Amino acid sequence: MRPPWPLLLLTLLQGMAGGMAVTAALLPSPLPTAVVDGMLGIALIGAVASIFHMHRLQAALYVLRRLSTSWLSREVLTTGLFVAAIAVWTLIANIVGHTPEVVPSLTALLGVTAMFVTAMVYASIPAMRSWHGPLTVVAMMSTGLVSGAMVLDAVLTSIRAPVPLHTLGGILVGSSLCLTGFKALQARHFRTARDGNHAETGTGLPFGPYRLQDTGTTRPPYRTQTQVSAPMAPATRQILYLGQWLFLSLIPAGSFFWALSAPRAALFGAAAMVAGSFFERWLFFADATHSSRVWFDDQPKKVSRVAAGRSST
Amino acid sequence: MQLTIITDLNKCVGCKSCQVSCKEHNTTGVMGPVPDMDPYRDPDGMWWNRIVTMESGEYPNTSVLYLPKACMHCYDAPCVPVCPTGSSFKREDNGVVLVDYDTCVGCQLCLWACPYGVREFDENAGVVKKCTMCIDRIEDETLLPEQRQPACVQSCPTHARTFGDLDDPESEVSRLVAERQGFGLLPELGARPAVHYLPRRPSPSPVVPETLSDLLEERY
Numbered sequence: 001m002r003p004p005w006p007l008l009l010l011t012l013l014q015g016m017a018g019g020m021a022v023t024a025a026l027l028p029s030p031l032p033t034a035v036v037d038g039m040l041g042i043a044l045i046g047a048v049a050s051i052f053h054m055h056r057l058q059a060a061l062y063v064l065r066r067l068s069t070s071w072l073s074r075e076v077l078t079t080g081l082f083v084a085a086i087a088v089w090t091l092i093a094n095i096v097g098h099t100p101e102v103v104p105s106l107t108a109l110l111g112v113t114a115m116f117v118t119a120m121v122y123a124s125i126p127a128m129r130s131w132h133g134p135l136t137v138v139a140m141m142s143t144g145l146v147s148g149a150m151v152l153d154a155v156l157t158s159i160r161a162p163v164p165l166h167t168l169g170g171i172l173v174g175s176s177l178c179l180t181g182f183k184a185l186q187a188r189h190f191r192t193a194r195d196g197n198h199a200e201t202g203t204g205l206p207f208g209p210y211r212l213q214d215t216g217t218t219r220p221p222y223r224t225q226t227q228v229s230a231p232m233a234p235a236t237r238q239i240l241y242l243g244q245w246l247f248l249s250l251i252p253a254g255s256f257f258w259a260l261s262a263p264r265a266a267l268f269g270a271a272a273m274v275a276g277s278f279f280e281r282w283l284f285f286a287d288a289t290h291s292s293r294v295w296f297d298d299q300p301k302k303v304s305r306v307a308a309g310r311s312s313t
Numbered sequence: 314m315q316l317t318i319i320t321d322l323n324k325c326v327g328c329k330s331c332q333v334s335c336k337e338h339n340t341t342g343v344m345g346p347v348p349d350m351d352p353y354r355d356p357d358g359m360w361w362n363r364i365v366t367m368e369s370g371e372y373p374n375t376s377v378l379y380l381p382k383a384c385m386h387c388y389d390a391p392c393v394p395v396c397p398t399g400s401s402f403k404r405e406d407n408g409v410v411l412v413d414y415d416t417c418v419g420c421q422l423c424l425w426a427c428p429y430g431v432r433e434f435d436e437n438a439g440v441v442k443k444c445t446m447c448i449d450r451i452e453d454e455t456l457l458p459e460q461r462q463p464a465c466v467q468s469c470p471t472h473a474r475t476f477g478d479l480d481d482p483e484s485e486v487s488r489l490v491a492e493r494q495g496f497g498l499l500p501e502l503g504a505r506p507a508v509h510y511l512p513r514r515p516s517p518s519p520v521v522p523e524t525l526s527d528l529l530e531e532r533y
Contacts, residue, residue: 055419055439062398062416069394126502127428205369216363224434227425292430295365
């Protein structure tokens with residue numbers, strides 16, 4: 001599908017702010033006020049970006065109508081509460097100075113809730129075969145938590161805060177490796193979704209291969225439908241997934257070990273992590289398979305794995 | 314009551330009169346919700362009903378299918394519960410899935426939730442639009458009863474499309490689905506589409522390359 005930039009920014013920055021809030025709640029000492037301000041900035045940019053995805057703002061007053069069924073409705077509520085909590089935290093830090101412990105904890109809780117609900121918006125759509133399932137939630141939340149923690153670590157290291165987070169380096173590197181594993185599983189799930197989208201049940205014709213002769217108008221995919229785009233070339237896909245792995249896992253993990261001797265390297269690792277997260281989220285949208293693709297593409301005939309003497313797994 | 318359209322895939326010849334009549338009916342008259350800003354230069358504008366032409370199989374055992382594809386007005390329409398504003402809704406009295414343009418925020422999540430890719434986004438109005446099953450016609454009491462049916466059904470030259478109530482076991486559409494083993498598209502996604510298709514009749518025995526020349530000699 002075509003990656004919608006407002007959603008890409010919203011999911012990424014909301015996750016990053018959530019990861020920062022969770023990490024901050026785990027720290028023994030309070031965050032410097034400037035860092036809390038920065039966290040609010042990140043969350044606000046994400047929230048403002050999401051507004052650009054709506055095309056009729058005058059109807060926005062109805063978006064909480066379907067809290068009982070719509071994850072998007074719940075996302076508006078939970079993300080709003082999360083941004084409001086960071087705003088309250090910022091106000092207390094700037095005006096009062098001393099922040100009660102309950103504020104970071106509550107903000108972290110709201111952050112995790114918002115991240116979960118946002119991930120469920122995508123994981124709960126059966127027609128989006130690549131996204132449908134718990135892996136989307138796990139991978140999206142992990143990306144947010146790890147990227148937020150790494151960014152906070154880099155910021156605290158660069159301003160020489162009293163409790164630099166890289167003392168928790170083992171945990172961060174471990175989380176990063178877990179994220180790599182989740183992303184590998186998700187890549188496999190994307191491939192299964194791509195290969196498992198058959199035209200048999202979409203046409204009622206039992207024998208492949210299926211060749212699309214006419215989509216009903218002249219040019220597929222349709223301009224007004226964002227869920228389907230031209231398929232990615234396999235070589236391009238491989239390069240993009242390799243780049244994602246490099247920026248999301250290898251460089252951040254390597255720079256973390258480097259930061260043990262040269263603390264400034266944490267900034268380099270965090271920058272790579274942010275770039276990797278953008279990469280990851282862009283691929284999440286661009287490589288997703290929608291069920292309606294069966295009416296947009298030719299489908300090659302698949303040879304029998306049994307006849308070809310290959311493993312069935 | 315669940316209104317539906319049944320398409321006999323044996324009768325459909327892919328003439329696209331249903332596609333054109335849908336566009337014609339829904340761009341004119343009082344409602345005119347289908348935008349057609351540049352119809353002569355931009356043919357990939359909004360269409361609520363598209364005829365997909367698909368070829369399957371390998372020579373000489375090939376088959377061509379014309380598949381009219383519009384909103385399936387699903388029993389468990391996945392586009393309805395995902396809508397945050399409630400603008401997508403399924404009418405309780407006749408089962409037709411509709412969009413309230415006044416409350417649609419244009420987030421397009423329903424486009425992704427629809428397994429059939431039949432919803433379209435109107436970039437000018439900023440709202441999502443789709444087949445209404447010509448609700449303005451079927452509820453128009455000034456029309457004669459036989460004319461109260463969707464434009465695509467009325468215009469079909471081969472009478473491949475039948476309109477009726479799928480929940481009524483005595484109706485023509487129920488009888489056709491029951492007797493001819495009507496099927497819905499992508500049943501594995503669990504949307505339970507109301508729109509059904511009557512399957513192609515079995516094709517003749519497959520022809521294999523080894524016997525092709527014998528068969529040709531026999532026939533001609």
